[in-house]
Amino acid sequence: MFEQSQMERKAATRIDEARRQIEICNACRYCEGYCSVFPAIMRQRSFAEADITLFANLCHNCRGCYYACQYTEPHEFDLNLPGILAKVRTGSWERFAWPSPLARLFQRSGTALAGALMLGFAGLFWAAHAMRPESGEGFYAVMSHGLMVAIFMPAFLLPLLALFVSLRRYWRHVGGQGIGMSQIRQALRRAAHMKDLSGGQGQGCNFEDEDRFSNSRRYAHQAVGWGFFMCFGSTASGTDMHYIFDWPAPYGLLLTAGCLERARLKLKADPALGARRAWAGEMGFVLLLGFVLLSGLLLYASAGTVAVAVLLPLHLGAVLTFYLLMPYTKMAHGFFRLAALIKDAAGN
Template sequence: MEGLAPARFLTANEAEIARVLQICNACRYCEGFCAVFPAMTLRLEFTAADTHHLANLCHNCGACLHACQYASPHEFAVNVPRAMAKVRVETYRDHAWPAAFGRLYHRAGLTVALALAFGLSLFLALTVLVGGGLSHEARDANFYAVFPHGLLVAMFGTVFGFAVVALTIGVVRFWRGVSPAVGADVETLAAIATVRGPAVAEAAVDVATLRHLGGGHGEGCNEADDRFTLVRRRFHHLTAYGFLLCFASTVVATVLHYVFRLDAPYAWFSAPVILGTVGGIGLTIGPAGLLWLNVRRDPAQGDPDQRPMDRGFVVLLLAVAVTGLLLLGLRETRLMPLWLAAHLGTVTALFLTLPYGKFAHGAYRAAALLKHAVEKRLPRRFDLGAD
């Protein structure tokens, strides 16, 4: 296709995906397991863009590794989950914005996450102590008596806004690198336009339901052994929807504050408190379960070098949920200012690391699912590659 940049040589990790998928393309035993294998069959060769797309389409359910007759100790040593995991983190790094921050993907870990959360919490706690916040009457549960509303809006708005912009730019760069629409001719663009609506709907359902964590058979993932289980999918759902409910709580509180002029604190049975409580419970159970699965999971099912990044993100989510629930329970006590500092510190640490840690996989995977939903609807005469 005209207008496209010439294909580049594959990195070692990209070449490993190309190697194992050439074997998988000849075997096709796992064709019904997930979206990766149907997408694989549309290709005879694998460019760098193809490997990036397929790596982010992989949900790391583990079924293909346990079913593979060519996995170690076979001489072919096929390990699709590990090959995909190594390229996924390369994808995040290559498309990160600002580009220099791409190195953070290799430094994100449990120690860094905890140190950042503790450092920010300690700084805010010291601010409270210096300002005499502990002497303030806390029975009214007024957080803004400790930290002014304008200060919190400026601080978190800036951090959250940067995270959204950085992650959005990275995903757009990824999409442009793998999308068949880039540099396509008029006929291909017209074909894509006709399937875009249904493709968006399918991708949205796949993201919302985590369908591919159910495996092609609907019985779930393989964790520590060959037994299929849906537990990983359930913990992911609790985490994702717990996060969204907590975000919804913040949005509702913002509307109440600016539109209806109703200032916090809100009653126990108000919408912000109910949403935040239910979300916080989900965001406690989900990450705790994912951390438990991560510790128990077979190291062959992924890249062991990325476990610190995975655990750092999960622990930060768990810390945000726990400190938030404790803050709610202690908001009418004299301990409220310190718990507020701890909660704000962990939330800030989470937002700062969102674009450069495990959270990125959700956004990149959604884009890969959309590309897959588009390309499988196109007639086979169209060139689907981006290189």
């Protein structure tokens, strides 16, 4: 109870500080064309907690507004809008996550937790190797298809349920209603083009260096996003091919490069302009997702060799870890930001 009340006080302090900075930004309006956050701010005269939560999830942390601002430190206003919105955003993911203690644990120790779970699950899969079928082809000679389905089907469906509950809580909090297909299509176009990482004029953002505009982060996000959907489509089509046509499943590549680039950019970025306590969780997610794809590619390349017996448990351990942690990682931010873009497109 004491810990919960302490968390609530910290959350209220973050909201109050965000409100102070947003009110100054709303009076200045210098950064009007930078991203979706500022037009959304300018539509309001007062800022409730739900409004600030929406602004935080609209923010893509490109940091251009910080480096353009005349009121940052050492000015007495001491503005750091990307930093405070990152803290509010992380707090909203933890608050609306279901169950929320898992989100807080991952944000604090994400890299270590992901690594420990991946190795632990890999060990279990390696032990299950002793239960391998008497006959089988390809990967199923190491672990039966039935065992894989029994493990991964609930591990895939339960995180989707957790994400649904989290998004429902968030949507209710920000007052989402009266949304039509036109707003959804507009939000999807903005998300697909990563418009809010373009710096407003298409020159990119300042995530890596204050005086250097770059689209690297935008392209890395697109590689991860499109790579994920391509891999999901590959897996879905592979399921049909396996059950209907009895063909082996295909595999993909783009996502690995995007994850590696995002990890490189995160190492170069100033941590003071983000949520420091969530850094381990964010990096852990990027590395875990990248390893899932890299290990899958290596596994596919090693088909028919003795390396499969080692790589398959590692890959399956990484996939299972990714599924189970998905609602509490930065993977959830894509869903929250899309919901924020849909709400913003409605202009209410």
